Amino acid sequence: MRKASKVLIISLVVFSLAFNSILAVVLYTDYLHLGQMLKLVLLVKGKALKPVTIGSMLDGAAGGMVQALQDPYSEYLTTENFGRLQEQMEGIFGGVGLILDASKAEELKVQGVLSGSPAERAGVQKGDLIVAINGKAVADITAMEAADLMKGPVGSEVSLSVLRGKGARREFKLKRELINIKSVEGKILRIPEPVAYIKINAFSDHTAAELSEYWNGLPEVKGVVLDLRDDPGGSLEAAVEAGNYFLPRGPVVHLVYRDGKRETYEVRGGKLKVPLMVLVNKGTASAAEILAAAVQDTASGLIIGTRTYGKGVVQTIYDLGGNTGLKLTTAKYLSPLGKDINQVGIRPDVAVEKHGDTDNVLAEALKLLAERVNSFSFR
Amino acid sequence: MPGLYLTGRCFLLSERKKVLLGILTVFVLFSVLVTGTVAGVIISNYDHLGRMMKVIGLIKSDYLEPVTPTQLIDGAMKGIVESLGDQYSVYLDPKESKQMFDQIEGRFGGIGIVLSLKDEKHLVVLKPLRNSPADRAGLKSGDIIIKIDNVDTSTITQDKAVNMMRGKEGTQVTLTVYREAAKKNLTFTITREVISVPTVEGEMLPGSSDIAYININQFASDTDKELDQVVSELKPKHPKGVILDLRYDHGGELNAAVNSAGYFIPNGQPVVYIVDKYGNSEVHKPDKKEYLGLPVVVLVNEETASAAEILSGAIRDYKTGTLIGTKTFGKGIVQTIYQLDSGAGVKLTTAKYLTPNKSDINLKGIEPDVKVELGKGQTVAQPPEDTGDFDNQLKKAIEVLRTKM
Structure with missing residues (x-):
């Protein structure tokens, strides 16, 4: 002892x-x-x-x-930011229900108001110009930051200063609610042949299931428009899964790690039998760019719009415990043909700048689709 | 006898042993104590420490680019100071630290402009210093600096922008500014000089041979000596009242402000109390200056800050003068600069100050006794124009001073 x-x-x-x-x-x-x-x-x-x-x-x-x-x-994600990020990945978060048009750097326009959302009940309308969020002038921040400012814990408040037409500044105080944003939305357009218009708002854990459900319920169509405009990306896996519907069998993306190790994601693909048009703009980023670049490299469809954001690096999110986390850039990605789009973006095959209130980019896509659908039927 | 000798040696040996043993014991106890303290800190912050170690590990193993440990530790030090959430506390890497000390000791070259405190988003020229390189090149008040050597200023902090304009005497810097009046961008290439401008200017007010006008534009280490000089020049002209213009004075050296106060408050009285985090308070009194004993009006505005607020606050509390203008900035805290090894440094907010009546003006500012705004489009001339075309605040100052003379 x-x-x-x-x-x-x-x-x-x-x-x-x-x-x-x-x-x-x-x-x-x-x-x-x-x-x-x-x-x-x-x-x-x-x-x-x-x-x-x-x-x-x-x-x-x-x-x-x-x-x-x-x-x-x-x-480095503190408790508040970590929670918010997790909510975004799951596709649920507190918001006010506004869809913003960030295509012009100097203004932030309301492109749509989700029905039944806090913004709709308060009277915010499509076409309103947002000039300040929580007293912060919109001119001083980027569109992504503006969108982040709108999000927050359910029940918290956000104040907006809005200009409508030539009228005076209007002030709105909105209480954030749980907004369950659909990752995938779709409708049938006629040119006059039926074509599917599919919009992916963001790549979340729900994307694959929503896309599969939509695809299975689709009638026979002569073409597809895939709208990836203002899609900030999200989950890499979701983008690869989505690739199944639009790409031929083969690689979608190559990840290159620090030690030079490569990892290639492939899809079985081959589901799409009709012409494809992909709409992009400078708000098309990250996972959305992976899908768009793969479409371009495999010549599965035409890329229409303006040069994309150019985010060619992949982050991994680590849970550090105690409700904190670390988001770290761990890899860069290359398109199927080995192109690095980081800080460069994807150059569209058909450059179309959006102007005016009508969607001329979509109109151009439909026009090109119509030409192809017709040449298809002549064959 | 030999036995005795032996005993003696034994005695000597054991004495030395005792001393050695003592030193060893103290050393061991100290070691155990330090280890214990460190262990205590580690145990009580286990979560935070674990998280930090995980972050280090992940960056080393998974981050796309290689990173050096020194780079990480320097970042950690910046983060430690940022964890205070205080905008005035900053970690300065060796380069930033050197610039800071050069600036304090007046060794830097610059172009001679003062930036406005009001607009945090833009770099607005408050005024070019008279006869400075910027003044001679044609920069004007209100110019918005949008590019420095082709770097877009909206992408950098104000501190960084100021550092970019400074540099070795004789070197050049190119500024692109937007001038509202011309509604266009103008480009200036300016050669840096060592800027040495008087911080105090005094004269008898144009049109009033009995009023002395004194402007202090900042408090540098020798400002109180400059003030001695100005006072000794003005005294023989027998002024019956004094206008002390502290508008746009962003402060500076505490001691200079305390010593300057000697002319404006009764002899031997405290000017300011500096209170540290433990509540220890330090009284600061002026160094042998004679109270002027004349009626005084002090001009203040929203850009009267820090050391200038100490002086304004003391004059208000002793009621030896009337404050005229708008509410002051409200910076009631004091920073100390510490030098670390390898040239780095840290600026920390270490104390707050209280006016003689023990009021804390931090974030509150000082309300003037007589509130006067500038007229629309009116600018402040310091010193005032000889033509007698004065701004609203100065006009009111003369009016109030006359009633007291």
Whole structure:
């Protein structure tokens, strides 16, 4: 017994001595700037007017390290942001029910109001110009940031300043509700032959199921318009699954990791037997660009619209516990033919700029589709 | 006898042993104590520490680009200071730190403009300093700087923009500005100089031979000495009242403001109390200056900040002058700059200050005794135009001062 406690005490003392020598060496040589960091922690703890806990300093350090990567997509996710991201991936979040048109950099126009949504009940109308969100001028932020500002916990409020026609500024206070955005929406258009118009709003965990349901209920059509405009992307897997419907058998995307390891996602494909037109704009990003690039590389259809956003890197989300997370850029992706679209975007096959209130981009797609449908039937 | 000798040696040996043993014991105890403290901190912050270690591990193993440990630790230090959530506290990497010290010690080259505090989104020129390179090149008040050496200013912070305009004396910087009056962009290439401008200017007010006008545009380390000079020049002209113009004075050195206050408050009285996080308060009194004992009117506005608010607050509390203009900025906290090794530094908000009546003006500002706005489109000339075409606030100051003279 006595011997055991003696051994314990001796090992404790030896450990302490070893630990202290390491600490002393680290401080003395300022190894990796660790010594400086320790001094800084003591200064902030001891001198700063605002009280701060070691815990929040450690969280700050973690956040600072991620910021030091200088990567716009990597992010240390605090409790609030982590929850929001998870909601987005699941396709549910608190919102006000506005669909925004971000095609022009200098303005933010309401393109649609979801029926029964808080925005509709408050009286926001299609065509309204949003000039400020929560007092923040829209001119100073990007469209994506604006969209993020609208989202938030269910029950919280967001205030909008809106211009309608030449009238005075209107102020709306909206309470956020659970908005269950459909990932996939579709309708049948006639040119006069029936064609399917499929819009993918974002790639979420629901995309595959919704697309499959829609596809199975589809009557016979002579062509397909796939609208990926303002689709910010989302889940990579969902984009690959969607590729099944629009691409031939083969690779959809290659992921390249830091160590040079490649991973290729393939689809069985071959479902589409009619001409395809894909609509894109500068709001088409990430997972949506993967699908559009694959359509272009495999010549499965024509890409119509304006150059896409150009996000060719993939993030992985890690759960760090305690409702925090880390979103880290872990791979870049290449199109089936090996093109890197990061910061470049996809150049459309047919460049069409949107102008006016009518959807001239869709009209161009339908015109091209009509030409092909007719040449099909002549054959 | 040899036995005794032996005993003696034994005695000596055991004495030395005791000392050695003592040192060893202290050392071991110290080691155990440090290890224990570190272990305590680790255990009580296990979650946070674990998360941080996970972040480090994931960045090292999974992040697309390779990263050096030093880069990460420097980022961590920035993050630690940011965790305070205080806009005035910043970690300065070696380069930023050097610029900061150069600036404090007046060693930097620049172009000589003052930026407005009001607009955080844009870089608005408040005024080019008189006869500075910017002034000679033709920059004007109200110009909005949109590009510095072809870098879009909306993509960088204001601090970064200021640093880009500074640089070695003799080097050039190219600015693109938007001028509302001309409704177009103008480009200027300006050669940097060492900017040394007087921080205090004084004269007898044009058109009033009995009123002294003193403008302090910022508090630098020798501002109170400049003020001594100005006061000694004006005294022989026997002014019966003083207008102290602190509009657009963004502050600066605390000691300069405290010493300057000596002319405007009764001798030997406290100017300001500096209170640290533990509640320790430090009284600051002026260094041998004689209270002028004249009626004083102080001009203040929304850009009167920090050290300038200390001076305004003291004059208000001792009722030795009347404050005229608009509510002041409201910066009632003090920063200290610490140098770390390897040239890095950290600026931390370490204290708040209280006016002589112990009021805290942080985020509140000081309400003037007489509230006067500028007229529409009116600008402030410091010092005032010789033509006697004065702004509303100065006109009111003269009117109020006359009633007290």
